[in-house]
Amino acid sequence: MKKKILLPILSFAILGGATLAWQHSREDKAASNKLTLYGNVDIRQVQVAFKGSERIAKMLAREGDAVKKGELLAMLETDRLKANVELRKAEFSAQQQVVERLESGSRPEEIGKARAELDAARIDAANAGRTYARLKDLASRHFVSEQQADNARAAAEAARARSKAAGEVLRLAVKGPRREDVDSAKAILEADRAGLSLATIDLDDASLYAPSDGIIRDRILEPGDMASPQKPVYTLALTNPVWVRAYVPESDLGKLKLGMAAEVETDSHPGRKYRGWVGYISPSAEFTPKSVETAELRTSLSYQVRVFVCNPLNELRLGMPATATIPLFDPIKASPCRIP
Secondary structure (H helix, E strand, O other), X not given: XXXXXXXXXXXXXXXXXXXXXXXXXXXXXXXXXXXXXXXXXXXXXXXXXXXXXXXXXXXXXXXXXXXXXXXXEEEEXXXXXXXXXXXXXXXHHHHHHHHHHHHHOOOHHHHHHXXXXXXXXXXXHHHHHHHHHHHHHHHHOXXXXXXXXHHHHHHHHHHHHHHHHHHHHHHHHHHOXXXXXXXXXXXXXXXXXXXXXXXXXXXXXXXXXXXXXXXXXXXXXXXXOEEOOOOOXXXXXXXXXXXXXXXXXXXXXXXXXXXXXXXXXXXXXXXXXXXXXXXXXXXXXXXXXXXXXXXHHHHOOEEEEEEEEOOOOOOOOXXXXXXXXXXXXXOOOOOOOOOO
């Protein structure tokens, strides 16, 4: 009778033990198919500053404002910068006229004037030559003094020289300016062009734009402050990409590969899962062991891992504790959302 009672009890005990062993085996298998990492949300920050030095006129963003790439954040006073641009424009325009004048050469009217002056000089030279010839003949017969003849000769020679000079002036007018003068004027024009470009850039740099999408974390300067490239105006927290900075022990390092899919959860939004992927695995250990290593020290090494996360609703904040679950049975996947 006792044997009949013990047999069902023993059967139930064996069946319960087998079920419990199967359940533990299933849990161990599930645990071995995923890796859970604990860390904190991390983001990049940018110190935004003006490129130029001038007094700040306007500050258009405040702490907590969400800004888009290219959005205007602040402006400098521009009176001096605008005046410099106008000055550079005038210098460039004047030199441009000089280059055009040299490249165009002499005008027909200038050539005509030079030719007329040459004709007049030739006539004067011919007349002076005839006068000298007459006075020389008269001086040889003692009708005039030798001094008068010498004066006439000097006048004739001066007239011929003027005629020759007028001929050279005409030749230069027809030939136009020297190539070296044109090249020199063009070089000055290019320098003026560069000066105008720099002045325009300085004026454009008086406006400060957001370098990327983000959230204004700190507003450091105010209107009236003197800005410079060394003085940040805002601290901008970049909202893309966002990642969870966690640490994986050396024993689990071989299970990870770049691009592996992941799910991220936070205590602030329980039950909500964010898509992510393994985007960075540190090439070196965070804690360097002593020179004499033991098996215990080897297993205490850890490596930094960054699990990049999609954050479409901007719910993840800097420093927020997060849990990243990485399925180990899944092959490498593409990034589920864009990173600039």
